[in-house]
Amino acid sequence: MYYMALFFTLLSFLPIFFILKKRRSSNKLPPGSLGISIIGQSLSFFRAMKANTDEKWFEDRVNKFGPISKLTLFGTPTVFIHGQAANKFVFTRKKNLTQVSDEDHKRLRGALTAFLKPDVLKQYVGNMDAEIRKHFEMHWQGKETVTVLPLMKTLTINIMCTLLFNLEHGARREKFVKWFEQMVGGLWSIPVNLPFTHFNRSIQATSRIQNMIMDIIHEKRSRTEEAYPHKDLVASLLSLRGDDNAALLTDQEIVDNVRTVMFAGHDTSSVLLTFFIRHLANDPVAYGAILKEQEEIATSKSSEELLTWNDITKMKYTWRTALEILRIVPPVFAGFRRTRKDTEFGGYLIPKGWQVIWAANMTHMNDSIFPEPTKFDPSRFENQASIPPYCYVAFGGGQRICPGYEFARIEILVTIHYLVTRYTWKLCCKDNKFSRNPVPIPTQGLPIQIEQKN
Numbered sequence: 001m002y003y004m005a006l007f008f009t010l011l012s013f014l015p016i017f018f019i020l021k022k023r024r025s026s027n028k029l030p031p032g033s034l035g036i037s038i039i040g041q042s043l044s045f046f047r048a049m050k051a052n053t054d055e056k057w058f059e060d061r062v063n064k065f066g067p068i069s070k071l072t073l074f075g076t077p078t079v080f081i082h083g084q085a086a087n088k089f090v091f092t093r094k095k096n097l098t099q100v101s102d103e104d105h106k107r108l109r110g111a112l113t114a115f116l117k118p119d120v121l122k123q124y125v126g127n128m129d130a131e132i133r134k135h136f137e138m139h140w141q142g143k144e145t146v147t148v149l150p151l152m153k154t155l156t157i158n159i160m161c162t163l164l165f166n167l168e169h170g171a172r173r174e175k176f177v178k179w180f181e182q183m184v185g186g187l188w189s190i191p192v193n194l195p196f197t198h199f200n201r202s203i204q205a206t207s208r209i210q211n212m213i214m215d216i217i218h219e220k221r222s223r224t225e226e227a228y229p230h231k232d233l234v235a236s237l238l239s240l241r242g243d244d245n246a247a248l249l250t251d252q253e254i255v256d257n258v259r260t261v262m263f264a265g266h267d268t269s270s271v272l273l274t275f276f277i278r279h280l281a282n283d284p285v286a287y288g289a290i291l292k293e294q295e296e297i298a299t300s301k302s303s304e305e306l307l308t309w310n311d312i313t314k315m316k317y318t319w320r321t322a323l324e325i326l327r328i329v330p331p332v333f334a335g336f337r338r339t340r341k342d343t344e345f346g347g348y349l350i351p352k353g354w355q356v357i358w359a360a361n362m363t364h365m366n367d368s369i370f371p372e373p374t375k376f377d378p379s380r381f382e383n384q385a386s387i388p389p390y391c392y393v394a395f396g397g398g399q400r401i402c403p404g405y406e407f408a409r410i411e412i413l414v415t416i417h418y419l420v421t422r423y424t425w426k427l428c429c430k431d432n433k434f435s436r437n438p439v440p441i442p443t444q445g446l447p448i449q450i451e452q453k454n
Helices: 002-026 042-050 054-065 084-092 102-116 118-139 148-165 171-185 198-221 233-239 251-282 284-298 309-313 316-328 405-422
Strands: 068-073 076-081 145-147 334-338 343-345 348-350 355-359 423-427 434-436 440-442 447-452
Touching: 042 054, 042 068, 042 434, 054 068, 054 355, 076 084, 084 355, 102 118, 102 233, 102 251, 102 405, 118 148, 118 309, 118 405, 145 148, 148 171, 148 233, 148 251, 148 405, 148 440, 171 198, 171 251, 198 233, 198 251, 233 251, 251 284, 251 316, 251 405, 251 423, 251 440, 284 316, 284 405, 309 405, 316 405, 405 423
Parallel strands: 076 355
Antiparallel strands: 068 076, 145 447, 334 355, 343 348, 423 447, 434 440
């Protein structure tokens, strides 16, 4: 009688057992190892980036653990995911993979979009044109050789100083550029906050940058609309008002918005321009087609006349070439999100507070999506609607397309216009090698021999 009662008692617990078992199995962590302490797999990851074998590093993880695995990067438990479904997960699960609330994200993104939408940016083509002309006059004119990457970084940060703050050339801008480069230089370093480390210098530079942006905000708030007729990003964000006519953004939120645009635009544009210049030196067919397109625009204007939005819309082949370069050599090879709460992907648990990392090149170089993926072919982008969603993610995906897309497009196209119509060039280094730190860096920063056209 006792054993019979025990049997039925145990039997009654079986449904609970299976429910708990199912819950545990559905909430299991991905395969892989978190590694040793805060270092984890960071060192091998850095070595792969430096050797430009990061794609193989990711592929090895997929071959060993499958499409989702856990590791530790930069002192944080991380889950690596890849593929079209992974990209969609990252770009659509904003409730789980962001550190701000849905309402705040919508408000902050809306504030950025208000300044960066095409209708607004049309009026800034001339400002960007003038800044780019000045760059070529200062850094290219009269030179026989130049090193492309550092010059493109200088160009992009100066464009941002003009369009984001209207910060004039001079000592203050020079300080800003110096601190910004220090800040960016430590973003991907091992998080060891000791004196003289890249991480420590980055922290100090970040504080100085934030203080300078905050000073600029206070200065602009004290100006009247009449005293400042041409709005930059900071002035535009300051002017935003809610339904109750109260300021839509706090000063700190404006600082954060400005930093977002700076981070997104600096390395992406400077690296794309560098590899654009490298590619045209190696591809006479693409160079000839772009030169023809740009000369048709140049001959329709006087030499002193600035480019317009209408001119930008005619640069179709030039932009398709840029998109193909971004597919093959994405400046941001991987992206990160942090989970706000426990979430699941692919049957595995991603705990709250963990990082999620995905790699753009895993879909960009997939031959089932892009046939002959190593072949350079700008015609892939003649009909962008034919590319499966969440497969080309150079500018994000879905509703998470980078709000600075049009800003970058204008910047790239205006720069290439003046480059091909005013200069010819040859590479000084023929090896075509590059490493990542974390963006791709060509050998010696891509020195080229230049000759100015008559």
